[in-house]
Amino acid sequence: MREGQPSTIYLRDYTPPTYDVLSLELSFDLGEDYTRVNNEAVYQRRDPSTTTLELMGEQLVLISIAINDRVLAPHEYVVSDTGLSLFNFPERAKLTIVTEIYPQKNTSLEGLYQSSGNFCTQCEAQGFRKITYYPDRPDVMTVFTTRITADKVKYPVLLSNGNLVEQGTLADGRHWARWLDPFPKPSYLFALVAGNLLHVEDHYTTTSGRVVVLRIYTEPHNIDKCDHAMQSLKRAMYWDEQRFGLEYDLDIYMIVAVDDFNMGAMENKGLNVFNSKLVFASPETATDFDYISIESVIGHEYFHNWTGNRVTCRDWFQLSLKEGLTVFRDQEFTADLHSRPVERIESVRTLRTSQFAEDASPMAHPIRPSSYMEINNFYTMTVYEKGAEVVRLYQTLLGREGFRKGMDLYFQRHDGQAVTTEDFLAAMADANQVNLSQLQHWYDQAGTPEVTVSLDYDAATQTCTLHLSQTCPPTPEASTKQAFLIPIELGLLASDGREIPLQLQGSTAPAANAMVLRLEQAHQVFSFNHVPEKPVPSLLRNFSAPVRLHFDYTEAELIFLMRHDQDAFNRWDAGQRLAMLTFKRLLSDLSSDEPLGLEHEFVSAWQAVLTDESLDVALRAEALTLPSEADIAEVNRPADPSAIHTVREFVHTTLAKTLRLDFEACYASLQDHGTYQIDAVSMGRRRLRNICLAYLGRLRESSINSLCVKQYADANNMTDSLAALSVLVDIDCPERTKALQHFHDRWQNDTLVMDKWFSLQATSSLPNTLEHVKQLMQHHLFDMRNPNKVRALIGSFTQRNPLHFHAPDGSGYQFLTECVLELNALNPQIASRMVRPLMNWRHYESKPAAFMREQLERIKAHEGLSPDVFEIVSKSLAA
Structure with missing residues (x-):
């Protein structure tokens, strides 16, 4: 093992905690140079074979430590880079630890840090140990009491988990607040927020008649963009009561939006911290996709109150127990509120594109991994999306009623506990009196069947x-x-x-x-x-x-299913299979220097979908969307990225030319000058209209450029504005430059909208896009320390621009390497996510594969490589 790199942690080595925490009182004195944390916990020994108490802690300055108010001498404990060991610890005792931390310098965005001058926390998975010394593991649960003290002018809002029980003002201009969370929880669910924030407030009355205060906190300039998030929260609360009989259990539910956040959101008990992009929405600034995503993620984090908080996971190997289950719940929430077929298609498209690729990668792992080096690397598509599919298996096998019975028994048995996937399976089986033991293989085996x-x-x-x-x-x-x-x-x-x-x-x-x-x-x-x-x-x-299905369908049979199948998903899937057969033939023709051409039956099938007004508009839009270049690469290995781009562009352009009149007619028929609505029909109409525009954009004609400019100018919503700009960004024309500059000038003060501006340019197919991306990294609005900016610009280029990322000279791979090494020092979590496009280097032809491997070797040799990045890179090279 390379010196300084982490050891592997195995599920088989799990042992219960040696001490329970009976209560925990935290006191934070928030300062401008440092924050002092006072941690007073009562420990009770549960394992009589040991008297040593092991606590986790990283990047902490220990000020003092006392047992039952007796200050310990240095020989009574040992401090290391990863924790604190106390010897001869009593069977039951109060332990008081005082530490200092430096949130203003914390660029990892784990533990306590500052975002836009406000204090906030991110403790999942192992961030709490950067706040104080503690048994930072999910199976140690206790009741938290939190007191926060800070400058009243700079930080007028002081929040933590649970209910506010006391607050006051001090003589020195500082103030304090005390919060009590009555429900035992693990440390990863702890949250603290302090800052200059405003809030919108609403109320929700539960089925049993309890009135819950709902608040969304944000910086003052975004306070007018929270209505959709609030309504989404109320819909989620109502849905969970109706579908699963689950009520909220505190007096208040709070959401805080922050700009600097590694994840999408975090379900901390009663105080959810959200990435601001998943809270703020208005028709002018958010797309239809943003609206649905916000609603889905608001629901997801709320649903965690029961599937993750009230019942949590015993250890991090069980992560999918809460995440896969809750993703399934938020998928069902979206399906019940909108179009069930469309939701299913979009979920499966994501699964096939990203998770199937992960299953075929060196980082392939079961939804319950058997080992890991760095737990942050296992917040994956497998754990979340495949985990949700495995939960869906229960409902498919047991029916909706049987699944509900299993959920009821699961909560009845395990409320307030930290449990395993076996516990969930047993509740489902016992509630329905069936043998489901073979489903355990889905938890323990990796790969796509x-x-x-x-x-x-x-x-x-x-x-x-x-x-x-x-x-x-x-x-x-x-x-x-x-x-x-x-x-x-x-x-x-x-x-x-x-x-x-x-x-x-x-x-x-x-x-x-x-x-x-x-x-x-x-x-x-x-x-x-x-x-x-x-x-x-x-x-x-x-x-x-979640399997790859092989049946030797003829093209005629696939066209037949596209027209007649009663299952909406399979109608769509038949079209995708037909397209894949076409791509496979065209790739063969290209490699043999045969002229490329589309068969009449294929074009007719696409035309039939486009012109069939009896079909749901959203389903027509989905059916007209070609498989992505990443999808084509996964089923045509070893992949030639340049050839795949060529044939997909050929199909896209040929369909546009052949069906031009139909696309133009459909586009015109869907024009809407009314008020922006986010219902399923309105979103479906916009989606189909903009799909037609994207096809027409392939014609590269001045009249189409003008059509895009007109849509951009006339649009009363971001969905239509961005769709028009997305077409122009691939065309080298004066209209492109003018529209991009107009977008910049209009939205330069809205950081989330500007992320869309960065992303658009990063995905352009025009030459010199990589050089332009490098120039954009010098833009005053780009910040390498902000994960949203990194994902918008660098992530969009490396994950959504295969043409230029896989440039024949390897320049795209070299660019990614340089970014990963810079991020490695700032934010290892984001660095490890960014490096993943290099992971499947063996899936490509020899020349790109060699370039990708070379960059992985370069990253691995880097001095000071973080454990997060090292695990990804070393496994990729060893495969």
Whole structure:
């Protein structure tokens, strides 16, 4: 192991804490040079075999330490870079520790730090140890009391978890507030905020009649952009009561928006700290996507009150227990409030693009990892998005009612506890009196299962037989895998598009138009009686399991499913599969120097979707969206980024030219001069109209440029403004320069809107984009210390601009390396997230792969590399 790098932590080595914390009183004296923290805790020994109390602590200055008010001598304890050890600690005692910390210098944004002059905290996963010495682990839960003292003029608002119980003013111009959280919680859920903030206030009356005060705090200039977030919170509270019978449990619920934040938001008990981009919204500054994201994340953090706070995870290996479950809950929340098919399509698109790639990477891990070096690296798509899909398996297998029964039992058994994924599985199984033990393989095995299906039809007996098999590729934790329990939802379609009633051979259940098959073995066969003709199967409806499905569909069958499948998700998926077949053929033609061309049937299928006004507008927009270059690369390895870009641009442009009149007609028919609305129909109309504009933009004609300029000028909302600018940003024309400058001049005082300006330019396909990105890094509004700015400019270029990131000379990879090394010293969490585009270097052809590997080696050799980055880089190179 490289000197100075962290050791690996294993799930198998878990041991319970040796001491419980019976109570904790924290006192913060917030200063301009440093902050003094007084930590008074009562400890009770639970393990009689030891008398040593081990506390975690990093980057702390220890001022004093006392047991039962007796100040300890230096020989009675040992301080290290990672903690504090106390020997011969009593069976029960009060421990008082005083430390000093320096929030103003904290660029890691973990622990206590300053954002825009305000104090705030981020303690998940292990930030609390940067505040004080404490058993900073999720299975140590206690009641927190927090007193905050600060200058009253500079920091008039003092917030922490729970309910405000006391406050007062001191003679020296300072003031104080005391908060009590009556519900035991682990240290990662602690929060503190102090600053010059205003708030909007509302109230919510729970089903049982309790009135809860709702407040959203922000800096004064953003106070008018909180209404959507407040309404989203009230919708989330109501939805959780109706869907799961869960009420909020404190007198007040607070949200604080900050500009400098590593994550999207944090569910600290009663005091959620949010990245400001997920709170502020107005039609002029936020897109439809922003509105939905804000509502979803507000819901997500609120839902954590029960799935994460009241019932938390025993250790960080169980992270998906709270995150996967809560992502599933926020997906259902969005689906119930808006379009369920659209929500499902967007969730699966994200899963396939990002999580499937992660499953195929050197960082592949189960949703419950068996080991890690740095826990911050496991806030991943696998833990969150795949974790949500695994929770969805329960609902698919048990039905919505059965799933609710399992949730009820889970809370009944484990309220106030720190538990494991096995506890969740047991509650689901016991509540429904079924054996679900095979679902445990989803928690313990990495990789994306591959399900292969073939169909036989016997006309004489009118029997249709499906042959199903499952495999899973080797991943770092295991080369061979046990069979998963995979629910396959299906229907069979007759030649006229109607559903054929399904009568499973050997079953006494009545025939149904759709059913869920349980694939539990490596190979299984399912036969259906009374099938009058050879059907077209509709497989994995609603994406009933997170697998790669293989069935040898013909192009004609895919077009048939696009037109007739009763399952909205599968209608969309058939189009995606048809596009992938086309891309595969075009890549082959390109490599053989054959002329590129689109088949008439493919163009006709796209035209049919575009012109079918009976279809939901949002679904039409989704169906017309081509697979991304990243999607194409994942199924065409080793990937040639330049070739993939060429064929995708060819398809996009050819469709635009061939269907120009249809795109123009559809665009014109969807024009809306009314008041901006964020309902599903209005958002769907804008989405489809802007998809049409994006296609037309491929024509590179002055008339289309003028159309974009007109939409940009006439738009009464950011969605339409940004859509027009997104087309212009790829066209080298005077209108582009003028529109970008106008956008800058109008929004330069709104930091979140300017993130969109940075991102747009970073994703441009025009030559010299990389040089322009480097110039933008010198812009006075760009700040390498702000994660949102880094994600907007550097992240957009490296993750959403494959053409230039994968430049043939390797310049894109070199640029990313330089950024990662700079971020490594400022904010290791963000650095480790930024380095991930280099991770799958083996998926590419030899030349780009060699360039990517070279940069990984360069990063690994860097002196002072953080554990966060080292883990990603070392595993990527070792794979």
